[in-house]
Amino acid sequence: MGGLSEHTIFLFVLQLGIIIFLARIFGEFAAKLGQPVMVGEVLAGVFLGPLVLGSFAPAVYSSLFPKGDVTNYLLEGISWVCILFLLIITGLEIDVSASIRHVKRNILTSLLAFVLPFLAVFVYFSYLPYPKYPPNIPSVYVDLLVATALSVAATPVIAKILFDLKILRSIVGLNILTAGVLGEIWEWSILGTVLSLIVHNSVGFSAVFKPLIVMILYIGFCLTLGRVIVDKVFTWFGVRTENTTTVLSLLFSLALLNGALAHAFGLHVIFGAFVAGIMAGESHRITPYMRQSIQDLILSVFAPIFFVLIGMKLYLQGADQWLYMFLLLIVSSFFKVLGGHLGALLGGMGKRNAFAVGCGLNTQGTTGIIIALIGRELGVFPDELFSLIVVISILTALIVGPTLKWAIQDMRRPLxxxxxxxxxxxxxxxxxxxxxxxxxxxxxxxxxxxxxxxxxxxxxxxxxxxxxxxxxxxxxxxxxxxxxxxxxxxxxxxxxxxxxxxxxxxxxxxxxxxxxxxxxxxxxxxxxxxxxxxxxxxxxxxxxxxxxxxxxxxxxxxxxxxxx
Known part of the structure; x- marks a missing residue:
């Protein structure tokens, strides 16, 4: 069977079963404590990962998740499929007209929520006596990449938290998510600039502006002609078989194909899946019942796999790293919340709601981990620094739910x-x-x-x-x-x-x-x-x-x- 041994198949099926089962147990426990389900799912990953299971039962951990085994790649692949499905149901819930009405607020929020932590982390890390700089890379390039990794906002994490708290379609939730998505434009433009400096020791026009131009053209096409095409396809299929299974298969294929298309244009696959959801969201063929059925499937099966695998990456090398981790976490989180708060405030939102927006954007999550992986592959991040960025990214994914829930308490009406x-x-x-x-x-x-x-x-x-x-x-x-x-x-x-x-x-x-x-x-x-x-x-x-x-x-x- 394609070169996979019976033992590999057995191990992969066992891994998935344990991951989904523990995600449900930890998720239910988190919900009973009044916390978002995602917090429990990430903690399930921490339990299964090297920090807990690997430390207290190393033989069991190495048998269940053997290092370098092909099942690691299978899990990584399925986690990307899970994140694409999560992003398409998020896109389905986006109210485009409301986003356009508040475009000034969304742009201000996304810009300040990225620029302020970027400048703060860059200045702070430049003066921090960090001993793990690679010898052959200028320190300023390392500082820039660290600042980029700790200034981003992870759209998948934001989406799951908003789903868990049931505020995705509120004004605050829409501002958080839209600002997070717009932040992708600034993030990948800056990342392209920093990578150009590292690889070529110079900054080219294409590195800075190409991602921005391509993204604008891509969004313009998808939200105009793309929406018409998708609606025609859904209508054609709906005339023959108007049921959830047909819509589900069409949505999943749309998420994968549009993700591949985005990647071909030099954008990230998760951005393509998110835009695919927006394209399909206006179709009258997708009834509220279908939306709920699709959400239930993805949020109960696919999304937990992804967040458990995120938690399994939590590992810090050396006790001396905890001080640097704590300091960078404080600086990046403070200025991330401040930037989001100021942007929403300047955009006309009330103080409490604006503070909730800032709290909701404070998660590097998956995006921070991706940048950390890029830095390690280029030799910019040694193992210690790579681990530091990953830990901060995971910790912000853990704390964003409780802090956002706390922030919105004062916004609730007595009703x-x-x-x-x-x-x-x-x-x-x-x-x-x-x-x-x-x-x-x-x-x-x-x-x-x-x-x-x-x-x-x-x-x-x-x-x-x-x-x-x-x-x-x-x-x-x-x-x-x-x-x-x-x-x-x-x-x-x-x-x-x-x-x-x-x-x-x-x-x-x-x-x-x-x-x-x-x-x-x-x-x-x-x-x-x-x-x-x-x-x-x-x-x-x-x-x-x-x-x-x-x-x-x-x-x-x-x-x-x-x-x-």
Whole structure:
């Protein structure tokens, strides 16, 4: 079978099984501690790698992951496939129109989040008495490459964290991701310049501007003619077999082919997969159900493999390296967060949200590791310095989740305590308010939010018959108090067509907030109503809810205060 022995196949299958299993265990443990799942997946890799398993059970480690074995290359290859699939589902969620509306903020954020840490690390490392400089390379070239490696932002890590925290489609999440992607332009342009200095001892025009020009042309083509071609392909296949399996195979092939195309143009393959997701994201053939099914598959199987393998790279040679690692980690992280914060702030974002953007960009992750590998292959980074960069890259991948989660806590509206993403429903049908209430109860039962559909419908309708729950401006807040309801339920429903609810201002209702509380809890119902009223006090809030295209968008509008 292609030169692979039975033992190699056995070992590879065993490795994958252990990796996926431990990723799930550590991921679930992290989630129970209130941390992003990705943190647990990386820690699973640390456990399986040389730092833990290799130190405490070296015989087991060497048997399971033998050095120089062909399975190492197989794992490396599958990890790249995993990262491409992660990036395409990230691209699917990108709102291009929103990114264009905030283009000034995105550019400022990406520039400052790269330039400030680059200058700070370069100056600091230049004066740091680091004893491991290679003898045949000018120290300034080493300093420049170290500064580049510690100034980048890893788009795959950012994407996974935003998925875990469920803020990818929020204003903050979109700013973080878009700035991270734009940062790829500055990062690879600077990297090309530094590599030209190292290899040729000079800087050519092509080294500096070619990556920038090619990337702009590539994005322009993909987001214009490319989107039309992709939509035509999806439509052609959808006419015959409109199902998730067809869309899944088309998306995966698109990620791989567009990644290869990007590489042929001198760009990175992961950038091509991300742009492929944006190209496919506007296709009406990809339904919300398909998106969720594809996300579940990739985030539960493929993405964990990649992040476990990242954690397995964690290893530091010599105790004296820890001091240098700590100092560089502090400097690079401080100025990365500061740069992202200032860029978002200058772009018009509130202070707390801008700080969250800075925290979300603070991860070198995979990109830092790639640059470290390039530096080692060119002889610029000796093993000690290579290990130092890799450790910092992995540590920032570990800390970005908890720090971003901490940063967004103050952004959550009080409504978020009672609200869940699955409680959002769009395009609810009904000609009368009685039909609307009946359909609302049915929808809640379909998603297992409530168990007794008939009891809910009757309780809501009995309250509605006493007095209309419409409050004006096209909004109604029907509510009911139920026996033994331990946790309040708040649901959002946007009607396909406005319906007469006998509103005090005679405007038909299109937005419905449903509130279910315990019969014996007198204060909770008023508390939730007051929070809804506070949110709706601004006409801008209602307009935003009517403009949202997806359920996830509504959830973010209701859960996060974007003005803070």
């Amino acid at each position: 978020a305590k009672f609200f869940a993403a699955k409680n959002v429903f769009l395009d609810v049908v009904g000609q009368t308010k009685e039909e609307v209430i009946t359909n609302i109860a049915s929808l809640l039962a379909e998603r297992n939010i409530v168990q007794d559909e008939n009891m809910i419908r009757e309780a809501i309708w009995e309250r509605e018959k006493l007095m209309t729950t419409a409050i004006g401006d096209g909004v109604a807040i029907p509510h009911a108090r139920l026996p033994n309801l331990k946790v309040p339920i708040l649901g959002f429903f946007r009607l396909r067509h406005p319906v007469d609810f006998n509103s005090p201002d005679n405007k038909p209702v299109q937005i419905v907030f449903l509130e279910l509380t315990d019969r014996d809890d007198d204060g909770m119902q008023l508390n939730i109503v007051s929070q809804i009223a506070h949110f709706l006090a601004s006409p801008h809030s209602i307009r935003r809810l009517l403009q949202c295209q997806r359920e996830e968008d509504v959830y973010h509008v209701l859960s996060f205060d974007e003005k803070k």
